[in-house]
Amino acid sequence: MSPPVRVLYSFPHKLGGGRICTTAWHQVDGASRAGAKVTVIVGSQVKALNEGVRVKKTLAVGKLRVPYRLIGRDVACNWHDTVTAMWLNANHREIDVVHGWPLSSLKTIRAAKKHGIPVVLERPNAHTGFAYEEVAKENQNVGIELPGNHDHLFNQKRLDLEETEYREADYLLCPSDFVARTFRERGYEDAKLVRHQYGFDGSRFKAPGNEGTPHDGLVMIYAGVVEPRKGLHHALKAWLASGAQEHGTFMVCGEFIPGYAELLQPMLSHPSVKVMGHRTDLPDLMRQSDLFVLSSVEEGSALVTYEARGSGCVLLVSDASGAVCEHMQNGLIHPSRDVAALTEHIRMLDVDRGLLSKLRGSSTSDLDKLTWDEAGRKLVDVYREVHKRKVA
Structure with missing residues (x-):
């Protein structure tokens, strides 16, 4: 039996927080439980x-944490990269693969290269x-400023720094075909683009259930x-x-950026639309x-689409x-900005509940392939493969 692959996982933010901090936590936890020996900085x-x-x-000593807002993200990421590169230089014999994150990896990438260690970004x-x-x-198009x-x-x-990281990393970890395509269209070779995936928490x-929840609309x-x-x-x-608004309900959950809700108010005020704010349920x-x-x-590969599939929703x-789905197999995919196509997809499922049931059944039949456990196993496969290529 081969020894476990030894991974340095570098993440400059608050591990276990929201959004990408959730992604990073699950990757570290899943890779460790799938057999990798992980050091996370x-x-x-x-x-x-x-x-x-x-x-x-x-950026923390015991329970004391340096707030990002105090020193700024750029300074925090640069400091993290500096400390991580120093640690790697001192402990390179303990590491087979480095896994870095954007805007905080250039010095670490260069330290890894000096010691012949492959880097996935x-x-x-x-x-x-x-x-x-x-x-x-x-x-x-909407008429709003960020x-x-x-x-x-x-x-x-930041763009210049990220593009330098792209070039100098050995591999770019792409969680979706769409992400890989945006790099391919800018001249990156397929050999540099490695596919992996994210997941959802099945607990x-x-x-x-197979029957779903029956609704009139x-x-x-x-x-x-x-x-x-x-x-x-x-x-x-x-x-x-679509016509679905006559008997159906559209729930909008989340916090609006300033000005966006005001622009959408004529549509948000429709009786079928329920604006529900940030939700914990x-x-x-x-x-x-x-x-x-x-x-x-x-x-990238929106975590909420995994969570929705895990909950029995059909993806539009x-x-x-x-999103991880196939058109007309377990979801419906429309071209970006194509309102007419999305309208037809909603109308189609409103009229044909048999199709809705078929898509839901297919969508929920293989959810075990979309869990964070499965994502961890696939990530470890990536680590082993890139290490093997370097050794060979």
């Missing part, structure tokens, strides 16, 4: 890991240049940060044009829903959502 940590993981912190979103362009276009601290507000310095998100749900790049305006237009709301909609113009998603 993090900015700080809010959720415990299994005992097999060695944890070091760059996480790509939680599309190529950042592509994302900047698409988000700016969508905001202009807040000054928004991650998708154009920043040349929280559970489908209601369709129940559709949107959940997440509510901003133009997520395409809620497209989803609302499609819903209100998403698993329950998803179990009550027939459909989950995400009409994004760019994503754009081809830029990074």
